[in-house]
Amino acid sequence: MNDHYDKIKNLLIQKNIRPSMHRIKILEYLLANETHPTADRIYNALSAELPTVSRMTVYNTLAIFTERELVHEISIGENESRYDIVTEPHGHFKCTSCGTIYNFDIKADLLASIEPVDFKVMERDVYFKGICPKCL
Amino acid sequence: MNDHYDKIKNLLIQKNIRPSMHRIKILEYLLANETHPTADRIYNALSAELPTVSRMTVYNTLAIFTERELVHEISIGENESRYDIVTEPHGHFKCTSCGTIYNFDIKADLLASIEPVDFKVMERDVYFKGICPKCL
DNA sequence: TTCAAAATTTATAATGATTATAAATACATT
DNA sequence: AATGTATTTATAATCATTATAAATTTTGAA
Known part of the structure; x- marks a missing residue:
């Protein structure tokens, strides 16, 4: 059950x-x-x-x-x-017109490739803002 | 003068x-x-x-x-x-131990390459967190 | 099962960054 | 100098979040 x-x-x-x-x-x-x-x-x-x-x-x-x-x-x-809910790594896009927050894919190895050397990175946030297709 | x-x-x-x-x-x-x-x-x-x-x-x-x-x-x-102060595009790293916020380089074209298609991106923030070299 | 300790939840008040408002001051232009 | 506009100030309000302590629920041992 x-x-x-x-x-x-x-x-x-x-x-x-x-x-x-x-x-x-x-x-x-x-x-x-x-x-x-x-x-x-x-x-x-x-x-x-x-x-x-x-x-x-x-x-x-x-x-x-x-x-x-x-x-x-x-x-x-x-x-x-x-x-x-935490799943795959992904970026967030906020539409400044309608306020919706979208997920968008980011390759994990791409995120790793921009990490500053000698820093221990434990959390990665990518926030983009602009206008979503619906509002364009 | x-x-x-x-x-x-x-x-x-x-x-x-x-x-x-x-x-x-x-x-x-x-x-x-x-x-x-x-x-x-x-x-x-x-x-x-x-x-x-x-x-x-x-x-x-x-x-x-x-x-x-x-x-x-x-x-x-x-x-x-x-x-x-706005200069070149760069990411921000916050050390969760000492609280310092560091800048780190990100290539502009790399940032452009991860933009979701059909969205008009106007602002790009990359925030990483972890431990800085000083605190490691 | 029963009881006591621990964990969880609740109600209430406090915190603290930011914003709203309206009055006061400074500035620019005729 | 006079007038309208922009800037700044002082004060109070907002609102998400946190602190606190009491109440409730859960757990595990006796």
Whole structure:
């Protein structure tokens, strides 16, 4: 039975995160909505189903997820952080017209090739801004 | 005479910014301190010489400078913006140990090569994080 | 099962960078 | 000098995030 939640639970356990109800629901939301949501957006979406959830829990949970590298925090010059399920390395493009944040591919070895020598690089963010095809 | 300030004035005039005293002093500070200062750091440094300067003026001025592309705003995942005199394209590396933000070279054509097709890219930020040679 | 310690969650208030607003001052042009 | 415009200032407001401590839930041993 419940394959769906078992998979999500296992993702948490693999990262050494205890699978509480709220953590499962937040991870489920992130897996289903690859729209780079903000903490507030997640909070609002979950409030419908989990009336007792608090904003703090969302913030706490996202902090743990980020620390354990389940998600990646995006700070593309806005005043609020956005969150992305970590998969392949990729860049982010923000359309300054409609606000949408797009993913775009970047080859991992290309990213490695620009690393400054003698520095230990642990995190790589590429943020481009401009106008998306829809708005052009 | 006063070559120094004439040069700074001209930089402002070239970008269509009227060269008020405070704007000249802020640009002078940015030219002399390529340390990616925050608005607050600039405000504090200038307060010594210009006792009447207000924080708002620093914020206003940095906003104009950014808009006219005299400086570049850096948002490398901190809660405050930093400012960089715009010169050649380059990446930024933040040492998570000592907090220093380093510049590192990126070839302009390499940056162009990773642009997603059909998007009009107007701004390119590359932010790496990790440990710098000093802290290693 | 029961109980105590640990982990998680909640409610509330605080923080702090940035922005909004409107008044005051400086500047430019006739 | 007078007038309109641009700049600067002081003050208060905003708002995402964090701090704190109490409440609740979970866990694991007895």
